[in-house]
Amino acid sequence: MRHLPSTPQHSRPARRVLRRSVWLLLIPVGIVLAAGPARLEKTFDTTRTPQVILSNLRGQVVVRGWEKAQVHTVCTMVSPRVEVDTDALPHTGAAERVQFATHVLDPLVTGNEETADCTLEVPLGASLEIKNRQGGVQIENLQGQHAWVESADGLISATDVAGHLTARSLGGNIQIVRASGRVEAVSITGSVRIITPTSNNLRANTNSGKIVYEGDFVPAGEYILSTYSGDIELLCPPSASFELNARSVKGKLHNTFSLTPKRYVPLPVPAANSLLGTHSTGNATVELTSFNGTIRVRQQP
C-alpha cells in the first residue's frame, strides 16, 4: 500500500484542497468536451442502385461511389445541438432509399454552429439528391441514373459521373471532370468549368460567371454553353469535329480553328456578333452564346 509522505505540503486539509481543485478543473473541461463536435457514423445495407438523399444546412459534403452494396456515412457536427437524421427504406432488408437530413435542435443555433461535414460512401449505381445550403459538395465515381446537386454558395465538384448530372448553384463555382452522361450546370454568379467530358449532351449556363470547356466532343453530341456577362472559353484538340454556332449580342468572338463557313444561316441574327461554320466533318453541334462576354474558341496545345 502506497502512502503519501506526511510532509506539511500534503497534510489532510491540503490533499482535500488539491482534490477539490482537480474537480474544479475537470468540471469545465467536461462541459467543454460535452459541447464539442458530435459525430455520427452509420452503415446501411442497400441494393446496388439505391437512391441517396442528403439535405444539409452548412458544411462540406463528399460522396464517393464504391463497390459495396452499402451506404456508409460519417458526419461531424460542430455543435451537439445539430443533428443528422437518418432513414432507410424499406426498414428491413436491403434499403432502396437512404435519407440524411441535418437539422438544428435549438433555434438559437445559427451561423458556423450549423455546420455538419458529411462523407458518404455509396454503391456505384446509386442515384443522388444532394442539397447543401451553404458549403461545397464533392461527388466522385458514380454510375447511377442521376445525380442532382444543389448548393447556394459552395463549390460543386463532380468527377467521373456517368449518369444524368444536374448541378445548380447561386454563387458557387461548378467543376465537372470526365462526365459521361447528360450534364446540366447552372450558376448565377459562379463559374462553370468542364474538363474532358465524354458526354453527348451538355448544357452550361451562368449569368455573370465564366464558362471554361476543355476537351473533345462526342460525334452527334450537343453542347450548349451560355453566359450573360462572363466569358466563354472553349479549348479543344485540333482533331475535334464540330459545327459551331457562336453568337454574342455585344461581346467579342475569337477563334483559332479554321472553319468552313455554312452555306446558309438558320436564323437572321441582326446586330449580333456571330461565328458559324464547321470544323472537320462537323460531327458535334456546339452552340455558344453571350450577351457581352467574350467568346474564345481555341485549339489545345
Add this chain to the structure above:
Amino acid sequence: MPEQDDQGQFDAARASCRKFDQGLSAYLEGEDKPEMRAHAQQCPYCRVVLADLEELRFASHHLPLEEPPARVWANIHATLEAEGIIRGPVPAWHRWLPRLVFRHNSAPVSAVACLALLGLTLLVSPRNVQTPESVEWLPAGGRTTAAGAFVPVIDDALIRTLGEMESAYRAHESFLEPALKDTYRKSLRSLDASIEESLEHCQRDPGSVLAREYLVNAYQSKAEVLESALESVAR
C-alpha cells in the same frame, strides 16, 4: 399458498396491462373505452404511459404544419405515375392546389403562384411580336423606363408579381444568415443588371432575338432565385 396468490395477482395485473396496451391506440384515436381510464387509475405504470402519450398527442396537434419542398411533390407524382396509380398528365392546378390549401405563409404561396403565372406567360409569349398595339410596357428592375420605351415579351402583371415576390423576400431577408443573404443579394443584383441592360438593348433594337432571349432568361432566373430565397426564408 400466499405465494401462489401473489403470483395469481401478478399474472392478472399483467394480463390487464396487456389488454390496456392493445386498446391504447384505439383509445387515443377517440374510441370510447372506459375500461382504459379505469385501468390507468389502478396501474401507476400504465397511468404514466397514458399521460405521456396524451401529452404528446396534445403537443403534436399544436405543432405548425411543415410544407415539404416542391421536389418532394414532384417525386411523389412521378412515382405514382410510374407505378400506374395515377394516369396521364394531371392539370397543373390540381398538383398545386393541395400545397396552396395547406400553406400558412402567404409569401411562398404568392411565390408559387407568381412562378406558375410567369412560366406560363413566358412559354406562350410571342417572341416576334412587333405590332405597336400588342406590345406591353415593361419597367426595368422595378424602375420606370423612359417615356416611349417599350419591350414586347413580358407584361405588366408579371412584372408586378415578380415585384411582389421580391418585396416578400426583402421583408423577411433579415431572418437569413448573413452569408446566405449576401449570396441571394449578389445573385439578384447580377440578374437585375442583366435585366436592365438587355431591356435597354431591346428598347434600342427591338429586332434583336438574342437580346430578347437573354431578357426572358434573366427574368426566369430571377423568379427561380426568388423562389429559392422565399423557401429559405420560410424554413
